[in-house]
Amino acid sequence: MNSATKRGKWILGLQGRLALGSTLVILLGLTVVALPPAQAQTFTTFNAPGAGTAKNSGTFAVGINTAGAIVGIALDASNVSHGFLRASGGAMTAINVTGAGTGSNQGTFATGINTAGVITGTYADGSNVFHGFVRAVGSAITVIDVTGAGAGKHQGTIPMSINTAGAIAGAYKDSSSQYHGFVRTANGKTITTFDAPGAGTGYAVGTVPLGINTSGVIVGYYVDQGGARHGFVRSAGKVITTIDAPGAGTAANEGTVAISVNPAGTITGQYSDASKVAHGFVRTAGGVITTFDAPGAGKDGWLAALAAMGNGPPLQGTDGFSINPAGIIAGAYADTSGVGHGFTRAAKGAISTFDAPGAGSGMLQGTVGFSIDTAGDVAGTYGDANSVFHGFVRIAPAPTTTALSSSPNPSTYGEAVAFTAVVTSSAGTPPNGEIVSFLKGTTVLGTGSLTGGSATFTTSTLKVGTNSIKAVYAGDANFASSTSKADKQVVNKAGQ
Numbered sequence: 094m095n096s097a098t099k100r101g102k103w104i105l106g107l108q109g110r111l112a113l114g115s116t117l118v119i120l121l122g123l124t125v126v127a128l129p130p131a132q133a134q135t136f137t138t139f140n141a142p143g144a145g146t147a148k149n150s151g152t153f154a155v156g157i158n159t160a161g162a163i164v165g166i167a168l169d170a171s172n173v174s175h176g177f178l179r180a181s182g183g184a185m186t187a188i189n190v191t192g193a194g195t196g197s198n199q200g201t202f203a204t205g206i207n208t209a210g211v212i213t214g215t216y217a218d219g220s221n222v223f224h225g226f227v228r229a230v231g232s233a234i235t236v237i238d239v240t241g242a243g244a245g246k247h248q249g250t251i252p253m254s255i256n257t258a259g260a261i262a263g264a265y266k267d268s269s270s271q272y273h274g275f276v277r278t279a280n281g282k283t284i285t286t287f288d289a290p291g292a293g294t295g296y297a298v299g300t301v302p303l304g305i306n307t308s309g310v311i312v313g314y315y316v317d318q319g320g321a322r323h324g325f326v327r328s329a330g331k332v333i334t335t336i337d338a339p340g341a342g343t344a345a346n347e348g349t350v351a352i353s354v355n356p357a358g359t360i361t362g363q364y365s366d367a368s369k370v371a372h373g374f375v376r377t378a379g380g381v382i383t384t385f386d387a388p389g390a391g392k393d394g395w396l397a398a399l400a401a402m403g404n405g406p407p408l409q410g411t412d413g414f415s416i417n418p419a420g421i422i423a424g425a426y427a428d429t430s431g432v433g434h435g436f437t438r439a440a441k442g443a444i445s446t447f448d449a450p451g452a453g454s455g456m457l458q459g460t461v462g463f464s465i466d467t468a469g470d471v472a473g474t475y476g477d478a479n480s481v482f483h484g485f486v487r488i489a490p491a492p493t494t495t496a497l498s499s500s501p502n503p504s505t506y507g508e509a510v511a512f513t514a515v516v517t518s519s520a521g522t523p524p525n526g527e528i529v530s531f532l533k534g535t536t537v538l539g540t541g542s543l544t545g546g547s548a549t550f551t552t553s554t555l556k557v558g559t560n561s562i563k564a565v566y567a568g569d570a571n572f573a574s575s576t577s578k579a580d581k582q583v584v585n586k587a588g589q
Contacts, residue, residue: 154474160208161468174202190216214252235281243268251265262275265286305354324364361416370394387436415464415465422437433461452477458476461473490569491571514577520572523546559584
C-alpha cells in the first residue's frame with residue numbers, strides 16, 4: 094500500500110495530491126483506445142465549488158445514489174481538498190468538516206452516498222491525521238474515530254462506503270500504520286473491527302474494506318506479508334472468504350481487489366497479473382468468477398510495471414469499479430498509451446465504451462467511470478488536455494420495448510404484408526422520425542419512421558413458407574435501442 098501522498102496517483106496520476114493513504118487508491122484510480130460507443134449518450138459535465146483550474150487540480154466525482162445525487166472531492170488551487178454534493182438537478186453544495194486541515198494535502202473527502210442521501214467520507218486534520226465522518230440529510234455531521242486508530246501522520250479512520258440502511262464500512266490505520274477493517278451501524282452505537290485471514294501485520298499491510306451492500310455484505314482487499322493483494326467478501330454473518338481471480342499475480346503490487354457488491358451479492362473489481370496489467374472480474378454470490386477485458390485495453394507489461402513501482406494508477410488494462418442491482422458494471426480501462434476511457438459492461442457481458450466531452454487524449458488524461466446507479470447512470474471524472482479534472486454524469490438512455498405485428502397473417506405469395514412496430518418506454522414516446530429497421534435474419538428488408546411511437550413497413554416479396562421477421566429500434570441519446578420478438582409471417586402459395 095502507499096503513503097497518503099502517493100495515494101492520489103491512483104486518481105489518473107494526480108501526483109501526491111490527495112492525502113488519504115492507500116484506500117482511495119483502488120476506489121479512485123484508473124485510466125483507457127475507446128471503441129465507438131454503441132449509441133449516442135447524454136453527458137453533463139460540472140465543476141465543484143472551489144475546484145482548482147491548474148494542472149492536477151479540479152473535480153473528482155466518485156459516488157452516485159439512486160436519486161442521481163453525486164458526491165466527490167474538489168481539489169483547490171492550494172492543494173486542499175473539499176467534499177461536495179451535487180443534487181440530481183445540478184445544485185452544488187460544498188462539504189467541509191469542522192476540524193479539517195487547510196494546508197496542502199489536507200481537507201475533506203466525500204466518498205460515499207446512500208439512497209437516502211446520507212454521506213460518508215474522511216477528513217485530514219492539520220496534523221494530517223484521518224478522521225471519518227457521516228453527514229445526515231439535514232447536513233449535521235458526526236465524526237467517526239475507531240478505537241485503535243492511530244493518531245500519527247497519515248494514520249486514523251477512513252470510511253469508504255455506506256449502504257441503504259446507513260451502515261458504513263471502511264478501514265483504519267493503527268499506530269503501526271497497519272490497516273484494519275471496520276463496520277459501523279447506522280445509529281453509530283456499534284463499531285465492529287475485523288481483519289481478513291491472511292492479512293499481513295505491520296507497516297502498510299492489512300485489511301481494507303471498500304464496499305458494503307444492503308444486506309451488510311462487505312467486500313475489499315487485504316495485503317499479505319509479501320505485499321500481494323487478495324480480495325475478500327465478508328458475509329452478513331461475519332464469515333470472511335478470500336477472492337483470488339484466476340490469473341492474478343502473487344508478488345507485491347499484484348493480486349485481486351474486490352471493489353463493489355450489489356444487493357444480490359455479485360461482486361466486481363480488478364486484478365493485476367504477473368506483468369502488473371489490470372483485468373476486470375465479476376464474481377457471483379455463489380463464487381463463480383468471470384474475468385473480462387475491455388476491447389482496446391493495453392497489455393504493455395513495461396508500462397504497467399512502471400506504474401506499479403511508482404504506486405501510480407494502472408496504466409494498462411481494465412478495472413471494474415461499481416456494479417448496480419441489474420448487474421451492470423461501470424469502470425475504466427487504460428489503452429496502450431495510458432489514456433483513460435470509461436466503459437459499462439452489461440450483466441450478460443457486452444461492453445460499451447465512452448469518453449466524456451472535453452476529455453484529453455494524453456497519458457493519464459481521459460475518462461473514468463467510478464460509480465453507477467440503479468438506472469444505469471454513471472458518475473465519474475475526466476482529465477482534459479491540460480490535465481485539469483472535471484466531474485461528469487452520463488445519463489443512461491431509458492429502456493424501450495419494441496413489439497411487432499403483421500397483417501394479413503397468413504398471406505398469399507405476392508400479397509402486400511404490412512409490418513407494424515410499436516416502440517414504448519416508461520420515459521415517454523420516442524421522437525417522430527426515428528428509424529425502425531425490419532430484418533429477416535441479418536438482412537434488412539426495409540425501414541420505417543416512427544410516428545407517435547409506431548413505424549410501418551410494407552412488402553410483397555416474402556417467400557412462401559414461414560418468414561421470421563424482427564423489428565429493431567436504433568435508439569438515441571434518451572431512449573435505448575430494442576429488438577422485437579420474431580413475428581412468424583406465414584406466406585402461402587398463390588391459389589391456396
